[in-house]
Amino acid sequence: MKVKKSYNKVLSTAVILSMVLGPTSALADTSAFKDLNxxxxWAQGGIMEAKNRDLMKGDNNGNFRPKALVTRQEVASILVNILKLEEPNVQVSSYTDVPPNAWGMRAIEAVKNAGIMRGDGNGKFRPNAPVTREELAVVLVSAIKADTIGKGGSLGVADAGRISSWARPAVQVAMEKGLLRGDGKNFNPKQNAPRQEVAIMAVNLANALQQTPAPTPTPTTTPSTNTIEAKVESVTDSTITLSGKSYDLSSDVRDLLNDKNREALKNATIKVETKDKTITKVTYLELTASGQSAGSGDKKFSDNVVLDGGTVNGDVKVKGDYVSLKNVKVKGDLEVTKDVSRGFYSYRVTVDGKTRVNGGNSDAVTFESSELGKVDINKRDVRVEVTGSAKTGEITVFDNATLVADSDITLSRVTVKDDVSSIEVKAKITTLEIENRNTRLTLGDKARIDKLILASSANVGDVVRNYQDVKGRIDQVSYTSSSGSSRDRDRGSSSSSEVTYTKSEDSLGTIYKNVRISGSNITIKNGTIKGNVLITSGSKDVTLRNVRIEGSLTMTASNSTTLDDVTVTGQTILQ
Structure with a gap:
C-alpha cells in the first residue's frame, strides 16, 4: 500500500498527460538517450516507445531533454510522424513568423493543411511558443477528428472554470477518450507540457489511432468551396451553428466568430465561405442585436453590445441600437442603417470601402481612432463625432446634421449637398463646400475652416449664421462659377457676379469675385480680392488695409477713401 500511495503522489505532482503506456516497460534500452535517467x-518507458516508433527524436548530442517544454513547432513535427502526413514542398511559410530556414516549416504547413493546428488569426503561428495542456487537447481531438458538438459542459475537474471556453469541448472529449488526464483533482489547463509527458501523449495518440479509422490523408486536390448565407443560431470559440448545422472555424475567422462576440452575433445574418465543413472567410455581416443606453459621459457606451476583433471580407451593416465595433477590419462598406435610431460607437475600425451613416440621432454616431474612406451622412439631425486618432476621406452630408471632431483632428474635405437646410460644424476642416445658397451653417467654438466654398449667388454673411463672431476662423472664402467649379480652379476667367460689403470686414480672406463697397465708415482688412473693386459714389470714409486687389480699383474723389498697405495690380480709376 505504501508503494501505491507513493506512485499516486508522483502522478499528482507531475500532472501526467496519461499513463496508458501499452506493452512498453521502463526496462527499455536506457542507452538510447544519454539523459534518460x-x-x-514513470515516463522512461513512454519515451523509449516514442523513440522506437519514430514518433519523437532526441537532439544531435543524443539527449532527449525530458523536462524541456515542447514548442508548437515540435508538436507539429510529432503529429506529422504519428499521422503520416505529407509535408508540402514549399519554400515559404504561409505564416509571417515562420522563416524559410525553420526546421519545422514544412511540418507546420502539413498540420495547417490537415486542419489540425492553426495560427493565431493575425497571420502568425508562434512556432517557438510552449504548448499548454488545453491547447494539446484541441490538437489531439482535431487529430482524431472527434465530434465535440454538445461537449464542454461536463468537466469533472475542480479547475474547470479556468479552462478557456474555446478549449472546453476538446478537453472533455480528450479526457473521455483517455488521451489526457488530470492530476486526480485538476486539469491544469494553462500549464505547459514537458517533453516526457508529450512522449506519453504521442504513444497514446498512436494507440488510439490504431483502434479507430485513420484520419483522411492530406487531400491532393483543393477542397470544394461553398458560400452560405444564414442566421447565426449559436457560436463558440471553435464552432458556429447556421440553419441547424454546425461548422468548424478556421484560424482566419476565430477573431470575429467566438464566444466573446456571442451577444453581438445573436440572430445576425452572415455570409461565409466554407471548405469541408470549416468556415474560412466571412464575406458579409448584418448585426441586429441591440445594447442598452448608459447615459452620457465616460460611461456613455458601456452597456453597448460589442463586436470586438476580426475581419469581414465584404460589407457590414448595423441594424441594432447601442452597438459597438472594436478592432474590426471591414474590406467592403460599413453602413449604420436607418433601423438605428439611437447611438453607435466604433473604436479602431478600418473600413476600406465607404462608410454610410443612414441612422442614429443626437446620441452620436462615433468613430474613435478609426480609419475610414469616404463617409456619407444621410440621416436628419444625426450627430457624427470623429475622435481620438481617427482619419477619414471626404465627408459628404446629404441631410441636416451636426459634425464634431476632436481639436487635434483636421477633416480634409466636407461637402454639404443641395438638400441640406442646416448644418452645425464643430471641427477643423481644410475645405468645406456648401452647394446651396440657402443652407445655413453654424460654426462651433472650436471650428476652423481653411477654405469655405459657397454657391456663386451666396453671401457668406447669410450662409454662416454667426459670421461676425467666427469670421476670424475662416481663412478663405471662395465661390463656385456658373459651371459649378470653384473659382480658385478658374482664376483666369471673368465673372459678372459680385459680392457687396455694406459693413466692415476684419478678416477678408480670399475673394474670387468682383467686390462692391457701399456705405459709410466701412473698413475692409486682411485679404486678397481676385477681381475688380468698386467703391460706390455715395460711400463715405472707406478704409482698405492690408488688401491685395488683383484687378482694378474704382472710386470717386469725394469718397474720403484711405488706402493703407494696399496693392492694386490693375488700374486705379478716380471718377
Whole structure:
C-alpha cells in the first residue's frame, strides 16, 4: 500500500498527460538517450516507445531533454510522424513568423493543411511558443477528428472554470477518450507540457489511432468551396451553428466568430465561405442585436453590445441600437442603417470601402481612432463625432446634421449637398463646400475652416449664421462659377457676379469675385480680392488695409477713401 500511495503522489505532482503506456516497460534500452535517467521513472518507458516508433527524436548530442517544454513547432513535427502526413514542398511559410530556414516549416504547413493546428488569426503561428495542456487537447481531438458538438459542459475537474471556453469541448472529449488526464483533482489547463509527458501523449495518440479509422490523408486536390448565407443560431470559440448545422472555424475567422462576440452575433445574418465543413472567410455581416443606453459621459457606451476583433471580407451593416465595433477590419462598406435610431460607437475600425451613416440621432454616431474612406451622412439631425486618432476621406452630408471632431483632428474635405437646410460644424476642416445658397451653417467654438466654398449667388454673411463672431476662423472664402467649379480652379476667367460689403470686414480672406463697397465708415482688412473693386459714389470714409486687389480699383474723389498697405495690380480709376 505504501508503494501505491507513493506512485499516486508522483502522478499528482507531475500532472501526467496519461499513463496508458501499452506493452512498453521502463526496462527499455536506457542507452538510447544519454539523459534518460533524468526523466521520471514513470515516463522512461513512454519515451523509449516514442523513440522506437519514430514518433519523437532526441537532439544531435543524443539527449532527449525530458523536462524541456515542447514548442508548437515540435508538436507539429510529432503529429506529422504519428499521422503520416505529407509535408508540402514549399519554400515559404504561409505564416509571417515562420522563416524559410525553420526546421519545422514544412511540418507546420502539413498540420495547417490537415486542419489540425492553426495560427493565431493575425497571420502568425508562434512556432517557438510552449504548448499548454488545453491547447494539446484541441490538437489531439482535431487529430482524431472527434465530434465535440454538445461537449464542454461536463468537466469533472475542480479547475474547470479556468479552462478557456474555446478549449472546453476538446478537453472533455480528450479526457473521455483517455488521451489526457488530470492530476486526480485538476486539469491544469494553462500549464505547459514537458517533453516526457508529450512522449506519453504521442504513444497514446498512436494507440488510439490504431483502434479507430485513420484520419483522411492530406487531400491532393483543393477542397470544394461553398458560400452560405444564414442566421447565426449559436457560436463558440471553435464552432458556429447556421440553419441547424454546425461548422468548424478556421484560424482566419476565430477573431470575429467566438464566444466573446456571442451577444453581438445573436440572430445576425452572415455570409461565409466554407471548405469541408470549416468556415474560412466571412464575406458579409448584418448585426441586429441591440445594447442598452448608459447615459452620457465616460460611461456613455458601456452597456453597448460589442463586436470586438476580426475581419469581414465584404460589407457590414448595423441594424441594432447601442452597438459597438472594436478592432474590426471591414474590406467592403460599413453602413449604420436607418433601423438605428439611437447611438453607435466604433473604436479602431478600418473600413476600406465607404462608410454610410443612414441612422442614429443626437446620441452620436462615433468613430474613435478609426480609419475610414469616404463617409456619407444621410440621416436628419444625426450627430457624427470623429475622435481620438481617427482619419477619414471626404465627408459628404446629404441631410441636416451636426459634425464634431476632436481639436487635434483636421477633416480634409466636407461637402454639404443641395438638400441640406442646416448644418452645425464643430471641427477643423481644410475645405468645406456648401452647394446651396440657402443652407445655413453654424460654426462651433472650436471650428476652423481653411477654405469655405459657397454657391456663386451666396453671401457668406447669410450662409454662416454667426459670421461676425467666427469670421476670424475662416481663412478663405471662395465661390463656385456658373459651371459649378470653384473659382480658385478658374482664376483666369471673368465673372459678372459680385459680392457687396455694406459693413466692415476684419478678416477678408480670399475673394474670387468682383467686390462692391457701399456705405459709410466701412473698413475692409486682411485679404486678397481676385477681381475688380468698386467703391460706390455715395460711400463715405472707406478704409482698405492690408488688401491685395488683383484687378482694378474704382472710386470717386469725394469718397474720403484711405488706402493703407494696399496693392492694386490693375488700374486705379478716380471718377
Amino acid at each position: 533524468q526523466a521520471a521513472s
